[in-house]
Amino acid sequence: MSELYLPDSMLLAAEKPGRYIGGELNSVIKAPGEYDIHMAMCFADMYDIGMSHLGFKLLYHLLNDQPGVWCERVFAPWPDLEDKMRAGGYKLFTLESQTEAANLDMLAFSLQYEMSYTNVLNMLDLAGIPVRAADRDESHPIVFCGGPSANNTEPMADFFDFYNLGEGEEMLPEILETYRACKQAGLGKVDTLRKLARIEGVYVPSFYDCEYDDNGHFRRLSPKPEFADVAPARIRKRVVSSFENAYLPDKMVVPNTEVVHDRIMLEIFRGCTRGCRFCQAGFIYRPVRERSPERLTEVARKLIASTGYEEISMLSLSTSDYSRLGELTDKLLEITVPQRVSIALPSLRLDSFSFELMEKVSAVRKSGLTFAPEAGTQRLRDIINKGVNEADLLRSCRIAFEGGWSTVKLYFMLGLPFETDDDLIGIADLAHKVLAVYDEVHAGRKARRPSITVSVSTFVPKPFTPFQWAPQISIPEIRRRQDVIKQHLSRRVSFSWHDPETSVLEGAISRGDRRIGNVIYDVWKAGARFDAWQEYLDYGRWMAAFEKNGLIAEDFNRRERDTEEPLPWDHVDIGVTKRFFKRELERAKQGIVTPNCAAQCSGCGVQTYGRGICVGQIQDPVQ
Amino acid sequence: MDKYRIRFSKTGRAKYISHLDLLKIFTRMARRTGLDLVYSQGFNPHAELVFSAPLPLGMTSEAEYLDMQLEGPANEDELLGMLSGSLPEGIVPLKIRHLEPGEGNVMRPVAFCRYRMELSFPYAAFREIFPEKLRRCLEGNEPIITAKKSKSGVKNVDIRPLIHSFGEDFCSIAEHGCVFTAVLAAGNEANLRPEVALRGILDEINGVDAAETVETCENGPDGERISCEIDRVHKLEYLDGACVPLW
Numbered sequence: 001m002s003e004l005y006l007p008d009s010m011l012l013a014a015e016k017p018g019r020y021i022g023g024e025l026n027s028v029i030k031a032p033g034e035y036d037i038h039m040a041m042c043f044a045d046m047y048d049i050g051m052s053h054l055g056f057k058l059l060y061h062l063l064n065d066q067p068g069v070w071c072e073r074v075f076a077p078w079p080d081l082e083d084k085m086r087a088g089g090y091k092l093f094t095l096e097s098q099t100e101a102a103n104l105d106m107l108a109f110s111l112q113y114e115m116s117y118t119n120v121l122n123m124l125d126l127a128g129i130p131v132r133a134a135d136r137d138e139s140h141p142i143v144f145c146g147g148p149s150a151n152n153t154e155p156m157a158d159f160f161d162f163y164n165l166g167e168g169e170e171m172l173p174e175i176l177e178t179y180r181a182c183k184q185a186g187l188g189k190v191d192t193l194r195k196l197a198r199i200e201g202v203y204v205p206s207f208y209d210c211e212y213d214d215n216g217h218f219r220r221l222s223p224k225p226e227f228a229d230v231a232p233a234r235i236r237k238r239v240v241s242s243f244e245n246a247y248l249p250d251k252m253v254v255p256n257t258e259v260v261h262d263r264i265m266l267e268i269f270r271g272c273t274r275g276c277r278f279c280q281a282g283f284i285y286r287p288v289r290e291r292s293p294e295r296l297t298e299v300a301r302k303l304i305a306s307t308g309y310e311e312i313s314m315l316s317l318s319t320s321d322y323s324r325l326g327e328l329t330d331k332l333l334e335i336t337v338p339q340r341v342s343i344a345l346p347s348l349r350l351d352s353f354s355f356e357l358m359e360k361v362s363a364v365r366k367s368g369l370t371f372a373p374e375a376g377t378q379r380l381r382d383i384i385n386k387g388v389n390e391a392d393l394l395r396s397c398r399i400a401f402e403g404g405w406s407t408v409k410l411y412f413m414l415g416l417p418f419e420t421d422d423d424l425i426g427i428a429d430l431a432h433k434v435l436a437v438y439d440e441v442h443a444g445r446k447a448r449r450p451s452i453t454v455s456v457s458t459f460v461p462k463p464f465t466p467f468q469w470a471p472q473i474s475i476p477e478i479r480r481r482q483d484v485i486k487q488h489l490s491r492r493v494s495f496s497w498h499d500p501e502t503s504v505l506e507g508a509i510s511r512g513d514r515r516i517g518n519v520i521y522d523v524w525k526a527g528a529r530f531d532a533w534q535e536y537l538d539y540g541r542w543m544a545a546f547e548k549n550g551l552i553a554e555d556f557n558r559r560e561r562d563t564e565e566p567l568p569w570d571h572v573d574i575g576v577t578k579r580f581f582k583r584e585l586e587r588a589k590q591g592i593v594t595p596n597c598a599a600q601c602s603g604c605g606v607q608t609y610g611r612g613i614c615v616g617q618i619q620d621p622v623q
Numbered sequence: 624m625d626k627y628r629i630r631f632s633k634t635g636r637a638k639y640i641s642h643l644d645l646l647k648i649f650t651r652m653a654r655r656t657g658l659d660l661v662y663s664q665g666f667n668p669h670a671e672l673v674f675s676a677p678l679p680l681g682m683t684s685e686a687e688y689l690d691m692q693l694e695g696p697a698n699e700d701e702l703l704g705m706l707s708g709s710l711p712e713g714i715v716p717l718k719i720r721h722l723e724p725g726e727g728n729v730m731r732p733v734a735f736c737r738y739r740m741e742l743s744f745p746y747a748a749f750r751e752i753f754p755e756k757l758r759r760c761l762e763g764n765e766p767i768i769t770a771k772k773s774k775s776g777v778k779n780v781d782i783r784p785l786i787h788s789f790g791e792d793f794c795s796i797a798e799h800g801c802v803f804t805a806v807l808a809a810g811n812e813a814n815l816r817p818e819v820a821l822r823g824i825l826d827e828i829n830g831v832d833a834a835e836t837v838e839t840c841e842n843g844p845d846g847e848r849i850s851c852e853i854d855r856v857h858k859l860e861y862l863d864g865a866c867v868p869l870w
Contacts (some may be wrong), residue, residue, distance in 0.1 A: 307651065
């Protein structure tokens with residue numbers, strides 16, 4: 001057992017010392033002779049959040065299952081503790097061996113959301129590592145990243161030595177083998193990166209130059225001449241060769257202190273057939289691939305035995321689209337019921353089949369049901385390609401109310417392209433119709449007061465979606481539209497909304513180019529950290545950093561981009577083509593719905609991977 | 624249905640695991656090892672586990688207790704073997720015994736707890752005079768007045784009656800300080816938390832003989848100058864007029 005890095009006096013004064021001590025069941029300790037690569041998976045938020053991400057935990061175990069690799073975990077200390085650490089000269093440390101992160105060979109960051117970017121810089125700095133890749137040399141760890149928000153590589157390009165674009169299960173073993181060969185050969189940092197750049201899916205930002213036009217807009221990103229032999233013009237994301245057989249750990253770290261998602265997570269399929277036009281996850285995780293109930297049940301059995309968790313949650317973007325959901329549920333119930341393990345089915349589309357399923361697993365207490373119509377009118381739902389119609393929704397609510405439910409949460413987005421005030425009023429109308437169904441079901445009887453909540457988030461246009469060219473609305477306009485909904489909403493419906501500043505900043509960063517790096521650097525220098533936490537976000541500080549760098553945030557988030565304009569993420573090939581996104585944008589303008597992949601292939605381009613649902617699809621069927 | 628009592632230690636990193644988290648940790652351990660715990664009836668069944676009184680976060684212990692109910696009888700040695708190595712680092716089952724029907728549960732009030740306190744001083748001079756000061760303080764009769772939290776708020780009370788005794792070798796000099804054991808009242812009727820006792824004693828020592836004290840020395844255990852590690856060694860009960868360790 002290693003000594004703890006921080007003294008008792010600091011740990012006892014921290015909010016939850018359990019976050020900093022490691023030693024959890026199934027965490028991995030290796031002896032000195034057992035490894036020649038010492039690395040860490042890093043999460044740019046606190047323990048409670050990072051330990052709730054399946055991908056983070058999965059890759060941790062995958063890395064530790066590679067021969068000769070010891071991968072530890074590093075999280076951002078909560079500010080109460082960080083301040084004391086800095087005052088006492090303490091550095092960022094790993095949980096397992098409780099050593100300083102700067103002593104490791106490699107640090108791998110999982111980038112999940114833009115508002116965690118300042119934490120990446122802050123963690124590197126706390127580790128005593130120069131935050132800019134250009135300022136690091138052979139004495140420092142190699143710092144790289146992957147994850148959904150890494151797909152637009154540019155805003156954080158100054159800070160990472162390289163990017164892992166695509167599925168880590170496929171790429172990381174190759175990356176580590178190459179790194180080991182470089183380390184054994186005694187190669188310097190640039191030569192190591194040259195070798196890594198040859199791996200498909202690896203992007204080394206320092207090997208590329210960016211150009212901007214006279215209007216200050218991004219024009220081109222291209223390999224520097226001296227690296228043209230190793231740096232490809234476009235980097236194609238990697239996907240696992242077989243999703244069915246892809247690595248799945250049979251054990252998982254079990255936190256000693258409660259985290260947000262504290263249960264077994266079973267990823268039943270990856271990708272989404274729906275193609276909602278606002279949803280980045282729906283495109284970047286394509287092709288759609290399922291795992292068999294047999295494999296999933298086997299993994300669930302092993303995970304129950306190794307973790308003792310009391311709950312299993314099925315994980316995917318839209319659980320109802322799993323083709324063998326009933327069969328999987330039955331198979332799981334066979335092993336979970338005798339062991340008193342419950343099954344959670346989040347992300348269900350609520351039809352009668354789902355209600356049967358929920359009854360069967362008794363997963364949902366009769367307290368909360370959620371629906372995500374996303375937009376208030378059929379016109380706008382068609383524009384965003386959200387295949388929900390009002391009649392279905394009201395029918396589901398009726399079944400739910402008749403079954404004893406009385407709490408319904410309706411999720412919407414505000415600020416969608418082509419949205420008008422009628423669509424906002426439509427949100428209120430829809431909520432009132434749900435209320436009317438409740439009253440009708442309980443007519444003439446004494447009934448519990450229903451709890452109907454309308455929750456409205458603000459649309460953020462994201463790269464790799466048909467709306468990647470769309471303008472975002474301004475902060476005052478977001479407030480005005482929130483007010484429109486509020487004014488039309490009955491007092492019997494509660495209303496919750498998102499802070500506009502966060503959405504607008506996300507908008508500016510997520511579609512940013514490499515120049516945003518200086519903004520992130522300056523705002524961090526000015527004290528920004530934990531921006532994803534509203535109590536720490538300072539919008540004025542961000543605006544000052546934009547100004548200092550001669551950049552205008554509106555240029556990135558509010559400007560409507562021409563579909564012919566070069567985009568800062570054009571060099572990343574996620575399989576889905578720009579041509580498809582343009583076509584989808586056109587169809588959105590015309591309010592034409594695109595069928596889901598299971599019904600008909602729309603030729604998004606990802607068929608070229610020849611995996612999952614795409615197998616056997618022709619190249620480009622929809623014109 | 625069979626009841627078993629486990630005595631376990633909670634040391635090292637595990638001293639930062641909260642009492643609330645222990646319930647989950649043991650329930651999950653049972654599922655992993657295939658122990659057939661008895662669950663409560665009702666809409667939200669939970670495992671029938673009863674822990675001894677909570678240990679303050681940051682304190683280690685050699686004497687934590689848990690009563691658990693199993694659906695059927697089990698061999699005690701095998702049970703101990705199953706539990707060992709199936710818990711997070713720092714939580715170690717020490718012994719297990721079958722409970723006879725009618726035996727009271729583990730929450731039954733104990734009378735005292737024995738604590739081992741390890742003090743670290745930065746100043747060698749103080750380290751050497753401390754044991755003698757401590758002895759003089761404890762052999763005296765003056766009240767040891769210290770602030771003590773209770774349900775009705777913070778009050779100044781004399782804690783001397785709550786200090787039962789000290790270990791025979793009552794204060795030995797360790798590398799960076801001193802080690803001593805103290806038996807303090809514990810339970811529902813009278814309770815003295817070890818860190819409160821320590822603060823009172825240190826105050827008293829400084830107050831009685833301020834001239835001899837190193838001036839800069841603060842009255843730990845929270846102060847920067849003196850640090851202290853407290854380990855609960857035993858829980859004790861009164862049997863035939865003597866204080867004996869609980870099993």
